[in-house]
Amino acid sequence: MPNKISVMPTALANLIAAGEVVERPASALKELVENAIDANSSHVFVDIVGGGLKSMTVKDDGSGMDDVDARLCLLRHASSKIKTTYDLMDIKTLGFRGEALPSIVAVSRFSMDTSDGSEGTHVEAHGEENPSFSRAPLRKGTTIKISDLFYNTPARLKYMKSEQVERAKCLDTMEHLALGFPKVSFDVRTDGKEVFSTSGRGDTVEVIQRIWGNVLARDVVEAQDFKETGFSIEAFLAKPEINYASRFQIMTFLNRRYIYSFKLSKAVEEAYRDYLSPLRYPFAVIKITADPSLVDVNVHPSKREVRISNEDELATRVKKLTLDTLAKEKPVYSNLGNGDYLEKEANKDDALLAVHPIVIPATGNPMGEENPRPLKAREDETPITQGLSNVSFQGNDVSEVRRLMAGNGLGQEIAAPFSDEESSKASDRVADQVEGGNPYENLLPLGQIANTYIVCEAPDGLCIIDQHAAAERVNFEKMEDLFSKSIKKVQPLQAVIVDLPPSIVSAFDQEKKDRLSAMGFEVSGFGTSSLKLDSLPEFLTNKDYESVIKDLITSVAKGEKVEAKDLLRKAISTLACHASVRAGQPLSPQEEVAIIRELGKCRNPANCPHGRPTVIRISIHDLEHLFKRTGF
Secondary structure (H helix, E strand, O other): OOOOOOOOHHHHHHHHHHHHHHHHHHHHHHHHHHHHHOOOOOOOEEEHHHHHOOEEEEEOOOOOOHHHHHHOOOOOOOOOOOOOOOHHHHHOOOOOOOOOHHHHOOOOOEEEEEEEEOOEEEEEEEEEOEEEEEEEOOOOOOEEEEEOOOOHHHHHOOOOOOOHHHHHHHHHHHHHHHHHOOOOEEEEEEEEEEEEEEOOOOOOHHHHHHHHOOOOOOOOEEEOOOOOOOEEEEEEEEOOEEOOOOOHHHEEEOOOEEEEOHHHHHHHHOOOOOOOOOOOOEEEEEEEEEEEEEEEEEOOOOOOOOOOOOOOHHHHHHHHHHHHHHHHHHOOOOOOOEEHHHHHHHHOOOHHHOOOOOOOOOOOOOOOOOOOOOOOOOOOOOOOOOOOOOOEEEOOOOHHHHHHHHHHOOOOOOOOOOOHHHHHHHHHHHHHOOOOOOOOOEEEEEOOOOOOOEEEEEEEEEEEHHHHHHHHHHHHHHHHHHHHEEEEEEEOOOOEEEEOOOHHHHHOOOHHHHHHHHHOOEEEEEEOOOEEEEEEEEOOOHHHHHHHHHHHHHHHHOOOOOOHHHHHHHHHHHHHHHHOOOOOOOOOOOHHHHHHHHHOOOOOOEEEEOOOEEEEEEEEEHHHHOOOOOOO
């Protein structure tokens, strides 16, 4: 009876390994460039033809190989980076498995010229055929060209995307490698045309500039956290007005290797939460340097997913570093676009050039005429009042406003759901935490537009304040400080039952009960698939907050590692929204001055708790551009 188990032929084993390592052209390109970087190259040239399916060339000036190494590198599990089991605990290179080249050879037509400076070797290999070796020039370094990728695996080739998609994937890979290794000079081309190049000077901001452009690079702030705890963090954070519809522009690097970590990406998202609207994501490059013993990169052939010791603690540090940087910068929105940075950069003058002149009719309202006749526009003109029946500018007496601003009082307080004494204490606590004074103390409110936006004269131009968003931010920070000090518990008038899977309810232990208790919630078991709320914070007794309460309890019951303050945030944001002045509400000059002064005391005056901007700034330069006064 024949044996059931047999050893696979080498060619078959190579094809299986290729399926893990070479998923698409970008996978092969990544392996080749990483090998070039591991060879201590200072310059890497890449040319991608036909999306990488036709050919890819990677040329470096690294250490190269002699004839013996050139022959060994094509064997499976042959590696210059791993000698003993101890080396797996101290991996400092990008590649180490010894599967990249044989896997690529198994599914392509492969040629290589390599030299260590003393001898040169040329290699030709195709699929299952035995490789051929010959002499090559003595130029130190390695040049590899792979052609007809997947020519012998038609099933995989069938499911490749278009050339454009595969090219984009290859370029995405190269962008990440360039960001991770700013000290390596990259020259990246597609079909012979240069796409981007980097200088190799070690400046990450310069790499960002080469890939994303000057405007984005100018708005990037660098921050560092070099605590001696096994991890050091370097962050490159863009202003919140640069945001995207997806989170792909949050890029994380571990020991210069681009990785995906849900917890680290989420930490950045949460730090930007105050500054961005829902479903908008920032541009951020997070570089982490770690002791190799704290990282396991041997999880997946692509090595994009890794295991990190104390990842929760690291995520907390990333979030704090990002929060501190944003709080210090106090970003103010200045763009006139919709926030989609890539579109704005591609058409950077559209927002200004799209402004059309206002057509003013020849006849007007004579001074003193109480019932003016309706204005009639020419057929080719649009009356200035058309579509603006509900929009009006309510101007202020500027001298009265200046008198109010010169006074010591704050004018009229912004409405909040607690006593004047509590409001004053909370306001003082917020003000004490603000560094650098009030950033809005020089704003002069000129009046309201549509009873919604406060128009202010600023030293360098014009500022427009969303009165509801501004008041919401003020009330939110006051409430946040009050509720962080003490929480009064009350029993709900009606029982609140939270239905959960039995697996979660059965894991609802004392530690989770204590976490909820610290937030003002007393929760007990109620059958096998429900939890019952016995008491809750006094400020959440409104019936409208029942869904919020259930979300809080569910988050803790599931074991999510979220701070109590963060869990209460949604409830506080909702309460602040309800307590604030509304859009369409007329304000007196005293109320406008109060909003501006109170907003300036906030830790984050630029955004409401939901991420919308509170203030839009239009500089003198923007106004001159709008009226075409520049360039003369």
